[in-house]
Amino acid sequence: xxxxxxxxxxxxxxxxxxxxxxxxxxxxxxxxxxxxxxxxxxxxxxxxxxxxxxxxxxxxxxxxxxxxxxxxxxxxxxxxxxxxxxxxxxxxxxxxxxxxxxxxxxxxxxxxxxxxxxxxxxxxxxxxxxxxxxxxxxxxxxxxxxxxxxxxxxxxxxxxxxxxxxxxxxxxxxxxxxxxxxxxxxxxxxxxxxxxxxxxxxxxxxxxxxxxxxxxxxxxxxxxxxxxxxxxxxxxxxxxxxxxxxxxxxxxxxxxxxxxxxxxxxxxxxxxxxxxxxxxxxxxxxxxxxxxxxxxxxxxxxxxxxxxxxxxxxxxxxxxxxxxxxxxxxxxxxxxxxxxxxxxxxxxxxxxxxxxxxxxxxxxxxxxxxxxxxxxxxxxxxxxxxxxxxxxxxxxxxxxxxxxxxxxxxxxxxxxxxxxxxxxxxxxxxxxxxxxxxxxxxxxxxxxxxxxxxxxx
Numbered sequence: 001x002x003x004x005x006x007x008x009x010x011x012x013x014x015x016x017x018x019x020x021x022x023x024x025x026x027x028x029x030x031x032x033x034x035x036x037x038x039x040x041x042x043x044x045x046x047x048x049x050x051x052x053x054x055x056x057x058x059x060x061x062x063x064x065x066x067x068x069x070x071x072x073x074x075x076x077x078x079x080x081x082x083x084x085x086x087x088x089x090x091x092x093x094x095x096x097x098x099x100x101x102x103x104x105x106x107x108x109x110x111x112x113x114x115x116x117x118x119x120x121x122x123x124x125x126x127x128x129x130x131x132x133x134x135x136x137x138x139x140x141x142x143x144x145x146x147x148x149x150x151x152x153x154x155x156x157x158x159x160x161x162x163x164x165x166x167x168x169x170x171x172x173x174x175x176x177x178x179x180x181x182x183x184x185x186x187x188x189x190x191x192x193x194x195x196x197x198x199x200x201x202x203x204x205x206x207x208x209x210x211x212x213x214x215x216x217x218x219x220x221x222x223x224x225x226x227x228x229x230x231x232x233x234x235x236x237x238x239x240x241x242x243x244x245x246x247x248x249x250x251x252x253x254x255x256x257x258x259x260x261x262x263x264x265x266x267x268x269x270x271x272x273x274x275x276x277x278x279x280x281x282x283x284x285x286x287x288x289x290x291x292x293x294x295x296x297x298x299x300x301x302x303x304x305x306x307x308x309x310x311x312x313x314x315x316x317x318x319x320x321x322x323x324x325x326x327x328x329x330x331x332x333x334x335x336x337x338x339x340x341x342x343x344x345x346x347x348x349x350x351x352x353x354x355x356x357x358x359x360x361x362x363x364x365x366x367x368x369x370x371x372x373x374x375x376x377x378x379x380x381x382x383x384x385x386x387x388x389x390x391x392x393x394x395x396x397x398x399x400x401x402x403x404x405x406x407x408x409x410x411x412x413x414x415x416x417x418x419x420x421x422x423x424x425x426x427x428x429x430x431x432x433x434x435x436x437x438x439x440x441x442x443x444x445x446x447x448x449x450x451x452x453x454x455x456x457x
Contacts, residue, residue, distance in 0.1 A: 028040050028041055028042045029041050029440070030440070031044060031067065031439070031440040031442060031443065032067060032070070032071055032437070032438065032439050032440065032443075033436070033437065033438040034071050034074035034075060034078070034435060034436075034437055035074065035075075035078045035435050035436055035437075036078070037074040037077060037078065039067070039070050039071065039074065043070065044063060044066060044067055044070065047066045047070070048062060048063060048066065063443070063446075064443060064446035064447065064448065065449075067439075067443060067446065068446075068448045068449065068450065068453055071437075071439075071453065072428055072450075073138050075427075075428060075431045075432070075435065076137075076138045076141040076142050076145075077134055077137055077138050077141070078431075078435070079141045079145070079427075079431070080137035080138060080140055080141035081137070083141065083144065085137055085140045085141060085144070087133045087136045087137060088136045088140075091136060092129060092132045092133055092136055095132050096125065096128055096129055096132055097237065098237070099128060100113075100125070100128075100235075101235035101237040101238055102235075102238075103116075104234075104235045104277060105232075105233070105234040105235050105238060105277075108233055109233065109274055109275070109277060110275065142424065145423055145424055145427045146420035146421075146423055146424055147420070148423055149416070149419040149420055149422075149423050150419075152412055152415050152416050152419065154408075156415055157404060157408060157411050157412055157415055158404055160411065160414070160415045160418075161403075161404055161411065166401060169401050169402050169411075170401075170402040170407070170410060170411065170414055171399065171400070171401055171402070172397070172399065172400055172401070172402050172406075172407050172410060173346050173347065173399050174346070174347065174396065174397065174398055174399045175344040175345060175346055175396070175397040176344065176345050176347075176350070176358065176393060176395070176396055176397075177334075177343050177344055177345075177393075177394040177395040177396075177397075178334075178335045178345065178354075178358065178391055178392065178393060178394060179315060179316070179319065179328070179332065179333035179334045179335060179391070179392045179394055180319070180323070180325065180328055180333050180335055180389045180390065180391045180392070181301065181304060181315070181318055181319050181322060181323045181333055181389060181390050182323050182324050182325035182328070182329075182374070182387050182388065182389040183297045183300060183301060183322075183323075183324050183387070183388045183389070184324050184374075184385070184386075184387055184388075185289040185293035185294070185297065185386060185388070186289075186293060187287060187385070190287035190288060190289055190293075191265070191287050193287070193288070194264070194265050194285045194286070194287050194288070195258055195265060197218075197285060198258050198265055198266075198267050198283065198285055199258070201214050201218060201267065201283060202255060202257075202258075202267050205255055205267075205269075206255070210228075211228070211229065211255065211269045211281050211283075212228025212229060212230070212281060213228070214283060215228050215229025215281055215282070215283045216228055216229070218283055218285070219282070219283040219284050219285075220264065220284050220285055220286050221263075221282070221284040224281075224282065224284075228281060229269075229281035229282050229283055230271070230279065230280075230281050231279065231280055231281070231282065232279055233272065233274065233277055233278070233279040234277060234278070234279070235276060235277050236248055236276050236277065236278060237276075240261040240262060240263070242259055242260065242261050243259055243261050243266060243268070243282075244278075246259045246268055247268050247270055247278050247280045248273070248276075248278060250268065250269075250270040250280075251270065252270050252271060252272055252273060253269070253270070253271075254269070254270065255267055255268065255269045256268040256269075263284060263286070264284050264285055264286035264287070265284070265285050265286075265287075266282045266283065266284050266285075267282065267283050268280050268281070268282045269281045269282070289386055294371065294388065297369070297388035298369040298388060300322075301369040301388060301389070301390045302368075302369055304318050304322060304390065305366050305368075305369075305390050308366065309366065315332070315333060315366070315392050316332025316333055316334075317332070318333075319332050319333025320332060320333075324387075325374065325387070325389075327375070333392070334394070335391075337349060338375050344397070351372055351373055353370055353371060353372040353373070354370070354372055354389075354391060356370075357370040357372075357391055358391050358393050361393045362393065362396075363393050363394065363395055363396055364392070364393065364394075365392070365393055366390055366391070366392045366393075367390055367391045367392075368390070369388055369389070369390055370388070370389055370390070370391070371386065371387075371388055372387055372388070372389055373385065373386065373387060374387045428450065428452070429450070429452045432450070432452035432453060432456060433452060437456045439453075439456065439457050443457075444457055
């Protein structure tokens with residue numbers, strides 16, 4: 001099923017929520033004032049609690065470190081207001097709705113959310129929105145300050161190389177440039193087989209068999225199958241739209257027709273609906289491919305490999321005519337990272353099956369046919385579609401210390417990052433000196449990493 005990914009803004013939101021509970025049981029106090037902004041003890045303790053959940057110790061040094069980061073954020077927030085930066089309302093609204101959906105799902109609905117936090121939902125939304133708006137402004141201010149650096153020139157890059165100890169220069173890992181010819185199995189036939197099986201299961205349910213029993217036996221969603229397919233009461237926003245739309249259209253106790261999502265094919269039985277939340281059971285089946293599909297594809301790929309190696313056709317021409325991967329076919333089979341567009345891959349950027357196929361090959365050599373995955377869905381952390389391929393190693397760049405001639409863009413990025421960090425450091429050091437700051441004596445023994453803070457205690 002589709003998962004909600006917690007963003008950095010959402011993490012801060014969760015921390016601020018913990019602070020609200022802290023205020024309810026312990027006397028709160030202001031531990032720092034930065035300009036017109038205040039930091040509460042409850043805010044700090046909420047962050048400490050989060051670090052403990054992540055396995056970090058909540059000792060005094062951790063509190064000092066966190067307080068320093070929180071004070072720096074306040075300086076960026078102040079600058080954002082001076083520069084009249086505007087909140088990214090669309091992003092704030094999206095994050096706010098995602099957080100609300102997440103808590104509704106975790107706690108079991110609006111009433112449980114209100115009970116847990118001891119506040120009406122409208123009040124919680126107001127507070128969470130304010131937190132996210134401040135986060136938006138802080139991030140924009142930091143980015144604006146970092147972006148004010150002068151453009152880095154080739155001369156700057158060469159100066160960086162000349163002044164840096166060779167042992168401290170970036171090490172470029174081994175990189176591969178690859179081409180492929182891909183064939184898909186008969187996906188239409190596999191999908192039809194899955195649909196026929198689901199229709200059979202649905203008919204059995206209509207004839208009196210328990211949905212939960214069949215889900216335990218047949219569903220390919222391991223998380224819910226052991227619970228008889230039950231998903232639990234959750235916001236519709238955390239599911240694929242096709243799934244949630246079908247579920248919300250059902251009356252409790254009724255079973256859907258077949259629903260297709262990127263995870264596979266489903267039938268759904270709604271147990272309960274509550275506003276825009278629902279609890280449902282589902283049976284998930286995924287298309288399965290036979291040994292015959294694999295044998296047929298491997299035989300065809302092996303034939304193409306033989307002809308290419310015999311010089312009867314060029315690899316790029318064969319890719320254009322026979323490959324079924326649209327992205328690489330138009331480039332004569334050359335593979336590219338879908339997220340960056342680069343035609344060079346480091347080992348950890350390759351799919352495991354692809355790397356296993358080419359790791360012992362030399363440039364110009366072609367792999368044996370291999371079963372792998374395409375890029376559809378792979379970048380989102382779920383498996384791509386099954387695909388068969390042969391891969392040619394076009395070029396191997398061995399691991400080496402970065403040089404001006406061969407790795408200019410990588411060193412350029414490094415120099416730009418350092419200049420941006422220097423700009424941020426200058427801003428913070430200057431702002432700390434000129435801003436009204438009070439740090440509670442409770443943190444008087446803290447040794448902050450930035451000396452300017454230590455001078456203001």
